[in-house]
Amino acid sequence: MLFVSILWSPIRAQDYRIESDLLGDKEIPTDAYYSVQTARALENFQISGQYTNDYPNYVKAWAMVKWAAAKANTEAGKMPIETFKPIEEACKAVINGEYLNQFKVDLYQGGAGTSTNMNANEVLANIALEKAGFKKGEYDKIAPNDQLNMSQSTNDTYPTALKLGMLLSNEQLKNELQLLAKSFRAIGAKYIDVVKMGRTELQDAVPMTVGQEFHAYGAALEWEIANLERAQEALYVINMGATAIGTELNTPEGYAENCTNQLSTISGFDFVKANDLIAATWNLQSFVIYSSALKTLATTLSKISNDLIILSSGPRNGLFEINLPARQPGSSIMPGKVNPVMPELMALVSYRVIGNDVTVSIAASDGDLQLNAYEPVVGISIFESQKILTNTMKAFREFCIDGITINEDTHRKNLETTIGLVTALNPVIGYKKSSELAKEAKLTGKGILELVREQKLLTEEQIKKLLSPANMTGLDKAKYPNNKQ
Incomplete structure (x- = not known):
């Protein structure tokens, strides 16, 4: 039965394409918008499980940086307008949250960020190719290095994308x-x-x-x-x-x-x-x-x-x-x-x-x-x-x-029993008497107000006035926001 099932199973369609770099050929999933350098990074840097697309603002920042660079290159006469247009469309799509799953390089990586830069270059190049009516991988039309990285290096795009993100x-x-x-x-x-x-x-x-x-x-x-x-x-x-x-x-x-100005306009x-x-x-x-x-x-x-x-x-x-x-x-x-x-x-x-x-x-x-x-x-x-x-x-x-x-109730009880309250009485009964009250309170366990009343040092009217929030705390409600007077 096993032999029969294998014999009659449908032929599996090719689900990858072949792309190359200076290290040789690499199989890339057919539906992937990234290319060979991203694929190598996915192998090399399986470190933290934290990826570029865990931070959508960072992905958005890369698209903005590449868009600004492409526009500056176009205005300088280096990039044809027919190349710029699909690149701009690709960048806008990524900024709008599309293709987020294609930015999958681990954040922990060697190479000073080259893998992340190339991931952005490759994904945007292949999106742009499709926007222009071509197939993924037709890099003679729009290439990750020649067009998406034009007038750039990882060493300027990477810190800029970090800052914008x-x-x-x-x-x-x-x-x-x-x-x-x-x-x-x-x-x-x-x-x-x-x-x-x-x-x-x-x-x-x-x-x-x-x-x-x-x-x-x-x-x-x-x-x-x-x-x-x-x-x-x-x-x-x-x-x-x-x-x-x-x-x-x-x-x-x-x-x-110009690139700096373009990025300011795009990002705000x-x-x-x-x-x-x-x-x-x-x-x-x-x-x-x-x-x-x-x-x-x-x-x-x-x-x-x-x-x-x-x-x-x-x-x-x-x-x-x-x-x-x-x-x-x-x-x-x-x-x-x-x-x-x-x-x-x-x-x-x-x-x-x-x-x-x-x-x-x-x-x-x-x-x-x-x-x-x-x-x-x-x-x-x-x-x-x-x-x-x-x-x-x-x-x-x-x-x-x-x-x-x-x-x-806790606050009220604390005020009745605390020795610290004696400081508020200083201006009326003096420091010496206040110190004596504090000492007696510690020895007897009685509260300051209890002793003041026992010794008839202050009238109830005086106590009420001294213990008002304004007098005790210097409270000026006008300086606090959201307070109803």
């Missing part, structure tokens, strides 16, 4: 960060009049309001938005036209400037040509600057997250000042336990981003002479940091921050 993702990151800041501001507005004890070094300090505390978190995140906007300006400086090492070899007159970002293309080809300063901004954002998010964990601790035997939304049972052995999983997630993602920044710094400090071959790990680190920060901030906001409530 990062800028596109930075917009999403900033939008999510703005929403998170607004969520903190909303809590601040809701609880602007609820007085609590502020703490320094985890010890009672002086009064503040819950609203002030959460507005401060919002303000800190808004500072991070401004810092990201400053840092992204470093990514605007590009080296298109530098080709191999920055000498503009094989480029027509004015190409570098204000790119500028580096004033020294040789320096810009090996120097990774812009990536270090931007990665540092991601790191500072991570440190702020981690600090806020750990504050929330402390404030919600307990609930019976901790601070128990706020309630975090319960997201999952907290233990496989302790019934009823619920852990602060979302702040923990935000913190641990922040640690990863900080580690990625170290990688960027080390990679940027290395490299040899006119090129830094370790640029791929710089791109990987920054793209990952952008992605996990954006995704985690969204989850942090939706599943934690927007559901926070407070325990006003």
